[in-house]
Amino acid sequence: MQAAAVAQAEIIIEPGRSEQNYWRDLWRYRELFLILAWRDVAVRYRQTVAGAAWAIVQPVSSMVVMTVIFGKVAGLPSEGGAPYAVMVFAAMLPWQFFANALSSTSQSIIGNSGLISKVYFPRMIVPMSSVVVSLIDFLVASSILAALMVWFQFLPSWRLLTLPFFVVVAILAAFGPGLIMTALVVRYRDFRFIIPFIVQLGLYVSPVAYSSAVIRGKLGEPWFLLYSLNPMVGVIDGFRWAILGGPSNLSWPGFLASLLLSAVLFVAGVFYFRKTERVFADVI
Amino acid sequence: MADVVIKVENLSKKYTIRHHNRADDGLRHAIHNFATAPIRWLIEQRAGRNGQSDGNTRHDARSRAEGFYALKDVAFEVGRGEVVGIIGRNGAGKSTLLKILSRITEPTDGRARIRGRVASLLEVGTGFHPELTGRENIFLNGAVLGMTRQEIDRKFVHIVEFSGIGKFLDTPVKRYSSGMAVRLAFAVAAHLEPEILLVDEVLAVGDAEFQRKCLGKMKEVTRQGRTVLFVSHNMAAIRGLCPRTLLLERGRLIQDDRTERVVARYLDRNLVEGAIVSEQGIAERVQRSGESDQFFLRLKEVSLMDEDGVARTQFRSDERIRVGITYECLQPAADLRISVSLVDGDGGPILTTQNVDGGPNLRSYHLEPGVYRSSCVFPESLLGEKQFWVTVNLEIPRDERLVLEKALGFQVTFIGRDGMQYITHKETFLRPYLEWETVTLRTNPVSGEVAS
Numbered sequence: 198m199q200a201a202a203v204a205q206a207e208i209i210i211e212p213g214r215s216e217q218n219y220w221r222d223l224w225r226y227r228e229l230f231l232i233l234a235w236r237d238v239a240v241r242y243r244q245t246v247a248g249a250a251w252a253i254v255q256p257v258s259s260m261v262v263m264t265v266i267f268g269k270v271a272g273l274p275s276e277g278g279a280p281y282a283v284m285v286f287a288a289m290l291p292w293q294f295f296a297n298a299l300s301s302t303s304q305s306i307i308g309n310s311g312l313i314s315k316v317y318f319p320r321m322i323v324p325m326s327s328v329v330v331s332l333i334d335f336l337v338a339s340s341i342l343a344a345l346m347v348w349f350q351f352l353p354s355w356r357l358l359t360l361p362f363f364v365v366v367a368i369l370a371a372f373g374p375g376l377i378m379t380a381l382v383v384r385y386r387d388f389r390f391i392i393p394f395i396v397q398l399g400l401y402v403s404p405v406a407y408s409s410a411v412i413r414g415k416l417g418e419p420w421f422l423l424y425s426l427n428p429m430v431g432v433i434d435g436f437r438w439a440i441l442g443g444p445s446n447l448s449w450p451g452f453l454a455s456l457l458l459s460a461v462l463f464v465a466g467v468f469y470f471r472k473t474e475r476v477f478a479d480v481i
Numbered sequence: 482m483a484d485v486v487i488k489v490e491n492l493s494k495k496y497t498i499r500h501h502n503r504a505d506d507g508l509r510h511a512i513h514n515f516a517t518a519p520i521r522w523l524i525e526q527r528a529g530r531n532g533q534s535d536g537n538t539r540h541d542a543r544s545r546a547e548g549f550y551a552l553k554d555v556a557f558e559v560g561r562g563e564v565v566g567i568i569g570r571n572g573a574g575k576s577t578l579l580k581i582l583s584r585i586t587e588p589t590d591g592r593a594r595i596r597g598r599v600a601s602l603l604e605v606g607t608g609f610h611p612e613l614t615g616r617e618n619i620f621l622n623g624a625v626l627g628m629t630r631q632e633i634d635r636k637f638v639h640i641v642e643f644s645g646i647g648k649f650l651d652t653p654v655k656r657y658s659s660g661m662a663v664r665l666a667f668a669v670a671a672h673l674e675p676e677i678l679l680v681d682e683v684l685a686v687g688d689a690e691f692q693r694k695c696l697g698k699m700k701e702v703t704r705q706g707r708t709v710l711f712v713s714h715n716m717a718a719i720r721g722l723c724p725r726t727l728l729l730e731r732g733r734l735i736q737d738d739r740t741e742r743v744v745a746r747y748l749d750r751n752l753v754e755g756a757i758v759s760e761q762g763i764a765e766r767v768q769r770s771g772e773s774d775q776f777f778l779r780l781k782e783v784s785l786m787d788e789d790g791v792a793r794t795q796f797r798s799d800e801r802i803r804v805g806i807t808y809e810c811l812q813p814a815a816d817l818r819i820s821v822s823l824v825d826g827d828g829g830p831i832l833t834t835q836n837v838d839g840g841p842n843l844r845s846y847h848l849e850p851g852v853y854r855s856s857c858v859f860p861e862s863l864l865g866e867k868q869f870w871v872t873v874n875l876e877i878p879r880d881e882r883l884v885l886e887k888a889l890g891f892q893v894t895f896i897g898r899d900g901m902q903y904i905t906h907k908e909t910f911l912r913p914y915l916e917w918e919t920v921t922l923r924t925n926p927v928s929g930e931v932a933s
Contacts, residue, residue, distance in 0.1 A: 210581060210593040232624040236610055242655075243612045289597075300489035315607040316625055385511065416780045479496070 219471065223319045232337075234326035237452030238333050252334040253341055256289045263406040276408045277443020280349045286342055287440040288405040288433040290335060291367045295429055296396045298331040298368075302375035303382050303392050310481045320474040321467075324379050328372055335364075340439070363435035370459040372429040376466030380473040384480055401427040408437075413448060422454055428462065431455020486677060486708050487582070491591035491642040494552040494577050494732075522524040551577040553732040554591070561597075562706040566713065566723035566740060568747050571766055573729040575712045579603060579679045582710070597676030600627045604681070606666030611655035615646055615665055618654050622669045625675055636672045642667035643698075671698045678702065681712040696721065714886075716744050717827035744826075745772070756785040756792035758888050766888075771881035777814055781852065782807040783873055798864060798895045798912065804871055805856040810848045814877045817848055819855050822872040823864075823910075828886060831910045865912030866895035893930070 242248040260282060265272050268281030275281045302324040306311045306313060309323050346353065381388045389415075404412060409430060413421045425431060438447040552574040559565055567575050580586045582593060583601035608625035609618050619640055623633040633640075641650060644665040646657070654662055680699075699722055703709055713719050719726060719740060726743040728736040736743050760781050767780055784805040786792050794801050804821050819836040834857055870887040895907035898914055906912070 208584070208595040208599070210584060210588060210595070212588055214588060228630055229624045232621055236613065236621055239617065240610060311604075312608050312625060314585065315603045316601065316627075318625075460763045475587050478580065 206365050213475075219319060223321060226318045226322055229318055229324055229404075230322040233322060234329035237326055237330045237451065241330060247335050249334075252337040256286065256293045256338050257341055259293075260286045260289050267406045273407050273411055276410060276437055277441045279351060279441040279443065280345075283342075283345050283349055283351055284408065284437065284441060287343055287437050288403075290338055290342060291363070291432045291436050292403060292405045292429065293338060294331050294335040294367055295371045295432070296399070297334060298328050298371035299333060299375050299378065300392055301327040302372070303378035303388065306379050306477060306481060307385050307386075313481055314478050320477055321376075321470060323385060324372070324375055328368060328375065331371070331393060332368070353440060356439045356442055360436070360439045363432060363439055364458065366435060366456060367432045369463050370432050370455075373459060373462030373464070373466035374428075376470040377462070380470045383473070383477055399427075399429065403427055409434050409448075409451075413451075418448075418450075421448065421451055425451035425454040426458050428455050428459040431459070485558045485560040485668065486561045486596045487557075487710070488594045489558070489582075489591070490556050490593070492549060492552055492555045492578070492581060492587070492588050492593055493590035494581060495548045495550050495589040496576075499911050502841075533916060550732045552581070552588070555729075555732075555734045557727060557734060557737055558711065559708060563706055563721045563725065564703045564711065566711050566719040566726035566743075567729065568713065568716070568719060568726060568743065569729035572731075574732040575729055576603070576681055577712065577732075578729070579681050579712055584681050595677065598627070599677045599679065600673045601677035601679040602626070602670050602673070602681065605678070609654055609662065609666060612653055615650045617642075618665065619669055622666065622671075623925055626670060626673055627675065627811055627859070628673065629699070632674075640668045640672050643671060643728055662752060667698075671695070675707070677708045677710075679710050682714065683744060688925070703742045715828065716747075717829070720744060720827075756794045756889060756891070757781045758885070763885060763888075766885060768884045768886070769881065770884075771877075772878070773880040775812065776881065777810065777812050777877050778817075778875055778883055778884055779809040779811060780873070780875060780885060781809055782885050783871070783885060785871065785891055787888050794889070794891045795816055796891060796893050798866070798893055799861045802859040802891070803856050804859070804873075805854055806873055806875070807852065807854045808875060809852045810850050812850060814848045814880075816878055818876045818878065820874045820876075821857055822874070823859075823869045824872050824887065825910065826870070828870075828872070830872075862898050862914035864893045864895075865909040866907045867910050868892050869910070 222404075242251065245251065248252070263285045264282045268275065268285070273281075275284045305323045305327040306320065310320075312323075313320065345351075378388055378392060382392075400406075409421075409424075410422055416424065425448070432455065434447050434452060434455075495778055503813055551572075555574070555578065560650060567578065569575050577586070579601060580594065580603070581588050583603070585601075585603075606622070608622050612619060613621060620630075620635065624630070628636075641647070644661075644667075646661055646665050649657065650659065654665070657665070662854075696718060699709075699711075703722060709722075711719070711723055723740050726738070726740040727734055728743045728747050736746055758835065760779075763783070763892050771777075782805070784792055784807075785794060786803045786805060788801050788803070790803075806819060806821070810817070817836075820833055821835075822833040823831040825831060831906075836857070868890060870890045871893075873885045873888050874882070876882040895904065895912055897904045897907075
């Protein structure tokens, strides 16, 4: 029996003590994590007429606008032999996921302040469950990608099988900054106003509406490496590489730079979150 | 106490209060501190080199932050199966103690060891989501309180039965009446089966009937040999449930003894508190309810005075006692009802009077925004030699209701009144001067005369 095993364990409460069993606690509270994630998903589209279709409307309409403006009007090139719409949508998926995850995680702790101030659990469960919601939206929107491919009769290559890896990278890239923002928002509500701004600018800074090859061509390799420090550059390029197939356009140094920075932000995020979560109940 | 499950040693919790406006507490303050750090450092360096320690600069930043101990050097032990009450005034540190023991917040100093699975019940309905149905909320709330999925599955039927929400099980909780939501929430909480249960004031919800049911359930829980720490202002509940009680005052544990003794001391201490509750004291304790989101009323002061307008807490039974209530009306109110009740130490009602009852100064209770003071006078020769508390209730029907339970306490010394022969039976709550008359119905003949 689990309860019996726990009964033997002695909880010691001391200043600075809560760190020690953190990861074990996180595992022990997995059921709460799942149920919070389920709650967020279940509640998200309650009392809406269109329901989960909203997860599709946003990326699709953005995709249409971008394809017309950047593909048709500006005449930017696509990647490989893929239709411009497919190329944009392959980037829109991870970008939307990133933007949603960042916004919702950063609000998650204050959105659950009732829980935070009344019940103990590893606080990281809350932003984690927000990521799950964004991930579900991502999966729903992915169906549109499949539909687009059928429409344009575009056949993906074996590389599509590597997509889950890039999804993991996307989660990593979103969760790190998300954790930092979550912890900052709890103390300084200012960051609530900064996030929409980051998301808005990020859309243009990241190669969503255009191919990163365009940037690479214009800026040259060294500057492109700098450009790749934006974690989403690596994620988006990875998605395109996996989905669009064709001649490889993934710049490995750029991708590794993105990956490295994602990892650094992730570790920093976990560290900062852990450091500040102890006072969440006091400052929320 | 062979089997100690909770051992608390020198536990302290310090909060920092900053004395500047709220905007500064945010990012600007942090950035300002960060940006000026090099300059401060330079100033300090130079000051140091010049040999004159510029205490002011450094002191300035520090004196703004002031420590406040919500809990100070608290130590006690609780054995397995013990049920311990925790009482004390608002701000005494009761809730902080439970929050530390349930790991919501960290202590600043000291340590606590806990053996066994802990569940804390600091508020019923924690984690309820209005959009979800009753059924869904049972699972959500159960998980939040630390039950496993199988556990909830197993108890589901009992939870539904206890709550009595029956056919509304698949209705979103936002469509429930507040009473139903509370019943459902308590039903979930009541089926927790941890080894150690931390309970804070959760019985103070729902109607009297439901409260009785809750109390019954609590008794059942304590009989099952669980360890319970129970925070409450309800002395009757504390007496009924806990053989042992801790009394906290200003963050310190000042008594740890059998419940009757601790409660008696607490009530005594509470009584000398003063004859006036100020706005801050009210803000800490007032309970607000109402269907409107708007605020109509703010209770500013409650006071006890004698006929000369002197604030007092000790009265003789031949004196009149004036209860004054000062309040601000924030929006035009059509109908304001104020009631003043005298209650006993457990909050049990003794008598109630209402402004709309009338009297010579009856006026329309339509109020324009402004500050008002209403008062009522308890006549002499009404109360017995007891301790009384005053509960104040302001209500604009349907919109807002403010209740300040046991706002003030006072003591009456019964001294009788001219013409009273014997002052006995004085320790009853009411000892009014009533008119007595005796009429002779029949005089019996003296027994000796009958025999002859």
